[in-house]
Amino acid sequence: MKVLVWDKEKCIGCGTCERKCSQTWFKEENRTKSRIKISEADNGFSCNVCNQCGECIKVCPVEALKRDSKGIVRLNEKTCVGCLSCVGFCPTQSIFQIVEIDIPFKCISCGVCVKSCPSGALSLEEIPESLDKIFYRRHF
């Protein structure tokens, strides 16, 4: 499973990744519509982006959030009823919702930001695939 990884030491806070992301997915350069968020922080910048942990899958009442064949957590927009459970319960607050768009959105490790980053601060790295624990007992 390839997860987007951000290098604090290399990031220059230029915002190219955000513009590229929103352009790719929403056809406009608009930071609020980016699935990766770079913010100013003490001693540089911070980054908020999905780490594909899958906690959101467990709170989605309509099973709109699922891992795809590559292990990436994806939101089925046709199934989503916009309840925002995933937004509130994302441990890293990396699922976003904004005014104009009824349903949330998140990073799906597409890599366009990686290619656009002028300082090489972003990369897609392979990590062992997470096995979602089956917490509940199935008897039939």
Next chain:
Amino acid sequence: MNKYQNPYNPEKIKQAHKLLTEFKYELKPLEKGYANRTLHVHVGNNTIKSKPVTQEMKDVFTGGKGFDLKLLWDAVNKNTKWDSPENEIVIAAGAMGGITQYPGTGKSIVCGISPITEAPVDSNVGGYFGPYLKFSGWDAIEIQGIADKEVIVYIDGDNGIIQIFEAPEEAIDSHLIAEQMCDIFASNEQEKKNITTVSAGTASEHSFYGCLNFSFYDRRRKVARLKQAGRGGLGTLFRKKKIKALVCKFSKLNVNNNNVADLEAIKRISAEYHRELFENDDSQCDMRHVGTAHLVEIMDDYDLLPTHNYKFGKHEKTGKISSPVWREMFTQGIPDGCWYGCTMQCAKCVDGYTLRTGPYKGDIVSIDGPEYETAAAFGANMGIFDPHFIVEANFYCDTYGIDTISFGTAMAFVMECYENGILNKERTGGHELNFGCGEEAMEMLHQMAKGEDFGKTIGLGIHRLKKLFVKEFGADPQFLQDIGMECKGMEYSEYVTKESLAMQGGYGLALKGPQHDEAWLIFMDMVNNQIPTFADKAEALHYFPMFRTWFGLQGLCKLPWNDVEPPDNAETDEPAKVPKHVQNYVDIFNAVTGKNIDKKELILQSERVYNFQRIFNFRMGFGTREYDQIPYRSAGPVTIEEYLSREDRYDNQLRDKWNWDPTGKSVEERHQKTREFREDAYQKLCDAVYTRRGWDNNGVPTIEKIKSLGIDFPEVIEILENYFQGK
């Protein structure tokens, strides 16, 4: 075919359907939370019609329970009894009902003339029916009449068709018929989530406290789960009408079926609230893991857990039925909301449970709950500290269509009667019904479902049992009045109120009977001493019943209001009100409807409906001071045994609170004096509350009050004028 040992055949069931009538209607988008029409179904003469919702109806009654009561008022007359054909079951979702963003927005409110109180009753319930009904085009449904043969009412919200079928083959017990309806009305597994069913059960037919089950299909567990409109015998009324099920199909759920005025505001408030739950629930109530069952040990700690028919407030075995046990038994880690978007997820479930008794013995089932009330009633109140008994009895109460609270409280009463010799094995059909007798209690439940023997008798409810035991067994009527935990004919829910006068009023003054959904003031009153004077208590017994009534007008669950609180809530001016969440509700109501109410208007919306319901009670022959009187067990120690169990407390109160020196007095004298003081205090409380609510000292709303609320309809004025002229 299906997973049960005695499988049913959906095709065979479907083939036996006989269409009695069909009604087609135009599908229209909702307008700011309203469908602007209600549905009237008469199962006696098989007629179906649409009624308009006027602006005046919305202005006065708001929606939900308000619509229910208005429609019910118009349908019945002062002579209507619960089993009269004109009596109705009315179900509504409320204006805010069905929004998917904010937790706790999927409640249906059900009203009817109650079999157990013989007055109007309201009961709220989760599941998908109310929202799907509204999205199908109906703000409320009235079911009137009594069918000749068993019927199903089917609302196809996808195609705008309503049908009444003869339904001879369906099961009556809810866990079966809820799944049968999914099998019949969904064309595949994926469609089952679009089906919701209202049903009762076999014991509803033989008891006065039958409940209604509202289903929601759990797509992960692949089972139709059940939430209960428990209070007031509405399941009994349902079966009286010979209805097996109301079914609604709606497949087009989306982000904004309500067509709200300001979706962005709702999204903003809701996302923040979800986060608040995420950050605080684990360290506060832990609703997400144990639901309301987290209360068991807390109530025991504060001497509030009803034990042995409310004699005591704690027990040494409470640990066997407390939240760690339920955390282990409940399946964890999957969404347990009874409506979309509820991240409080208190609808916990025991999965893979193999039934040990009864007609379904050996079947493996998923069981909703137990919630606190059920665990307290079956565990401590009946003295059966066995989680497996609680789970099994919970399952059977649900599927048989029996209110767990009334059953638990009635059984506890019967057990105390047994231990006092009022009952014996000869009178119970050979059953020992001491506290703690789980197998015998379970047998009573199965007998109730079969309509046989002493189990059926227990289904009469405490109010009728008291009369029966006096008449048949020569029991002391005063003793039964003292220990029989019912008021207005309804059994108490599960809190000991002896040390909270305000909560005694919370139960006794509740319009429908002693259910805690109007007010839960024990901590404010007893623990935190925030409302020490009669005026303070009266103010609380005005504000909270009005505020809580509002949830019923909107189709909301109360739990997200105060079962998680903002971290800084304690520093606010009025922490008991949870001001931030109240503001959330005001803002979301405005965002749904496009109106611009504030917190005062919120209370006013409730006051209109609350006073209307009080007058409705009065119209049906109740609704005065005498019906607000409570059994002494809810105010103080009935027996010497109870007095001695908390002797220091009662002695100290005689000295410090009532300025009466108990030194040297016999226990009988101290016990009697305690009773005099406490009963007098309750009367003073009634006086203060009636005044605060704008009622006369008999508990009847004044004409001036009614006019100020704008509910001075001619029939209402006529009723009140007759009363005040006759005084």
